Amino acid sequence: MLAYQHAYHAGNFADVHKHLTLHIATQLLLRKESAITYVDTHAGRGSYPLAAQETRKLMEYRSGILPVWLARSALSEQDTWLSEWLGRLASAQPEADLSVYPGSPWWLATSLRKQDRLSLFELHPGEHRHLEDQTHAANTRHVHGDGMSGLRRMLPVATPRLAVLIDPSYERKEEYQEVADLVAFVAQKARHAIVLVWYPLLPAGRHHQLLESLRDQGIKKLWRSELKRGQPQESHGMYGSGMLVLNPPWGLGEALTEAMQHLTPLLGSASEHFSDWWVGE
Ligand code: SAM
Numbered sequence: 001m002l003a004y005q006h007a008y009h010a011g012n013f014a015d016v017h018k019h020l021t022l023h024i025a026t027q028l029l030l031r032k033e034s035a036i037t038y039v040d041t042h043a044g045r046g047s048y049p050l051a052a053q054e055t056r057k058l059m060e061y062r063s064g065i066l067p068v069w070l071a072r073s074a075l076s077e078q079d080t081w082l083s084e085w086l087g088r089l090a091s092a093q094p095e096a097d098l099s100v101y102p103g104s105p106w107w108l109a110t111s112l113r114k115q116d117r118l119s120l121f122e123l124h125p126g127e128h129r130h131l132e133d134q135t136h137a138a139n140t141r142h143v144h145g146d147g148m149s150g151l152r153r154m155l156p157v158a159t160p161r162l163a164v165l166i167d168p169s170y171e172r173k174e175e176y177q178e179v180a181d182l183v184a185f186v187a188q189k190a191r192h193a194i195v196l197v198w199y200p201l202l203p204a205g206r207h208h209q210l211l212e213s214l215r216d217q218g219i220k221k222l223w224r225s226e227l228k229r230g231q232p233q234e235s236h237g238m239y240g241s242g243m244l245v246l247n248p249p250w251g252l253g254e255a256l257t258e259a260m261q262h263l264t265p266l267l268g269s270a271s272e273h274f275s276d277w278w279v280g281e
Pocket of ligand 1: 006018041042046102103104123124127145146147148169
């Protein structure tokens with residue numbers, strides 16, 4: 001069953017959190033010359049026009065990227081990770097206004113150097129068709145198929161470095177366990193791989209299962225960043241967005257903390273961010 005379509009949620013606060021983290025991680029990786037294989041296991045469409053029927057239905061971007069975008073001229077006076085990220089977002093717009101929100105394939109494809117590679121996996125046939133129309137960067141491979149098994153088959157990779165984004169929709173509760181198994185597999189096959197995992201904060205608290213399973217499979221230390229927009233008891237739906245990073249590039253924690261200090265107040269007074277080294281004991 002593949003009912004989820006990211007277009008309904010494009011540009012929401014979780015996208016902003018995820019793509020800002022992805023931006024900072026890739027920029028830090030680019031400080032070294034050695035080649036990187038990037039893998040996006042759940043790529044989505046790659047690009048989301050905000051005027052699309054699906055996106056207009058919930059308009060989640062209005063409480064996500066929109067207030068951040070509207071603050072960009074004030075932010076651009078400061079030399080921050082957030083203003084750099086907004087500069088990239090501006091470069092994705094056909095006109096001066098915000099009309100398109102780019103997905104993870106765009107953030108990755110526009111970071112590629114000639115020595116790097118990118119594999120984009122998308123299982124949904126319609127989403128995959130959109131993705132093929134959207135992303136034309138050199139060194140990029142589009143795969144219509146399961147990104148979980150696809151990534152497993154790719155290991156080990158030929159380049160000295162590997163960076164993976166795992167961003168499922170968590171429509172099935174088994175996906176928390178599947179993600180934990182995949183991270184453990186990657187860590188075993190490619191010890192230095194940088195793995196970024198997005199997860200939702202929901203009242204059911206299933207992300208705890210993901211962390212416990214990682215711990216049980218020998219993953220003892222991850223960088224964790226959580227952006228909350230309320231408390232679980234106040235919410236029926238997603239009240240926050242989480243990112244886990246295995247083997248974070250040097251400086252990620254500090255950079256992300258700085259970026260989130262600028263971002264969080266723009267997302268409303270109930271928003272808060274915390275980050276730490278998660279240690280599984
Ligand atoms: N990573 C995208 C971004 O940040 O722009 C958003 C991805 S969206 C949350 C999840 C996507 O994964 C959906 O497009 C869905 O069709 C796709 N999907 C679900 N199961 C998959 C699987 N096993 N392998 C690859 N893609 C899958």
